[in-house]
Amino acid sequence: MISTKGRYALRIMIDLAEHEADGRIPLKDIAERQQISKKYLEIIAKELVEGKLVSGTSGKGGGYRLIRKPEEYTVGEILELMEGSLASVACLACAEQTCPRADTCQTLPMWSEFDKMTHDYFYSKKLTELL
Amino acid sequence: MISTKGRYALRIMIDLAEHEADGRIPLKDIAERQQISKKYLEIIAKELVEGKLVSGTSGKGGGYRLIRKPEEYTVGEILELMEGSLASVACLACAEQTCPRADTCQTLPMWSEFDKMTHDYFYSKKLTELL
DNA sequence: CATTTGCCTATTGACATAGTAGGTAACAGG
DNA sequence: CCTGTTACCTACTATGTCAATAGGCAAATG
Numbered sequence: 448m449i450s451t452k453g454r455y456a457l458r459i460m461i462d463l464a465e466h467e468a469d470g471r472i473p474l475k476d477i478a479e480r481q482q483i484s485k486k487y488l489e490i491i492a493k494e495l496v497e498g499k500l501v502s503g504t505s506g507k508g509g510g511y512r513l514i515r516k517p518e519e520y521t522v523g524e525i526l527e528l529m530e531g532s533l534a535s536v537a538c539l540a541c542a543e544q545t546c547p548r549a550d551t552c553q554t555l556p557m558w559s560e561f562d563k564m565t566h567d568y569f570y571s572k573k574l575t576e577l578l
Numbered sequence: 579m580i581s582t583k584g585r586y587a588l589r590i591m592i593d594l595a596e597h598e599a600d601g602r603i604p605l606k607d608i609a610e611r612q613q614i615s616k617k618y619l620e621i622i623a624k625e626l627v628e629g630k631l632v633s634g635t636s637g638k639g640g641g642y643r644l645i646r647k648p649e650e651y652t653v654g655e656i657l658e659l660m661e662g663s664l665a666s667v668a669c670l671a672c673a674e675q676t677c678p679r680a681d682t683c684q685t686l687p688m689w690s691e692f693d694k695m696t697h698d699y700f701y702s703k704k705l706t707e708l709l
Numbered sequence: 710c711a712t713t714t715g716c717c718t719a720t721t722g723a724c725a726t727a728g729t730a731g732g733t734a735a736c737a738g739g
Numbered sequence: 740c741c742t743g744t745t746a747c748c749t750a751c752t753a754t755g756t757c758a759a760t761a762g763g764c765a766a767a768t769g
Binding site: 604605623624627637640 | 713
């Protein structure tokens with residue numbers, strides 16, 4: 448289940464894409480437009496900066512801005528950054544191939560196939576498709 | 579993310595399907611074969627009974643048994659019973675159409691499409707495909 | 710009637726989620 | 740240089756879910 452963090456991040460990115468022409472957008476504006484607590488958005492925006500999806504500048508006239516062109520972002524990379532992983536089961540989350548049952552697990556192939564489908568879906572969906 | 583509850587439930591169902599010929603299977607046997615705490619499996623098995631996916635009988639010679647033929651179960655119904663919902667976002671979890679943003683939400687169509695894909699995948703996957 | 714088995718209630722520790730609060734650092738315009 | 744604006748930093752908290760564990764009761768069979 449995608450958490451609010453992932454969903455809010457997506458809405459920040461959409462908002463930035465829609466107001467791309469206005470230069471740097473302060474979080475205050477986004478919070479008002481999207482009706483989300485600015486304090487909470489700070490946490491999320493910070494992670495977007497750390498993940499190199501947006502750039503942030505302090506001070507008067509500062510705010511956030513997309514680094515690339517809007518059409519060069521995929522929904523998948525945004526969600527994966529925020530959620531840590533899009534994996535459907537813990538066994539596939541990171542490089543935890545430590546599951547001793549992996550070799551004989553009867554369900555693993557199904558999870559793998561589903562994860563591939565999920566990955567393909569979100570990584571082929573571009574941010575601009577949501578505008 | 580599918581929880582252990584959903585994954586264990588699937589393993590119970592697989593185990594029951596594989597030992598269908600042996601009549602009623604006590605949880606003790608499943609716990610040993612699958613290397614899962616019997617106590618925890620009790621909780622899960624109880625829910626499978628309540629959801630009418632298996633039948634349980636107490637007493638000597640008792641145990642669990644599939645109600646239908648193995649090929650008549652889908653992975654989707656098992657997972658949905660255990661997880662409550664397979665929805666990817668809270669807005670689509672139950673009949674909570676209460677989200678005031680639903681009409682203008684730019685991301686809702688994407689979540690709906692993804693959920694449909696997920697639903698189709700798991701509901702077209704039969705239990706017997708995992709044996 | 711004793712043993713086996715499912716079923717019921719309660720409790721627990723660990724962790725994640727969804728925030729809130731208050732302060733500090735950077736930056737621009739006057 | 741000063742002041743206001745903006746991002747960034749640390750810390751805290753309430754709530755809920757997950758993944759179990761524990762102990763006993765009910766039902767069924769030989």
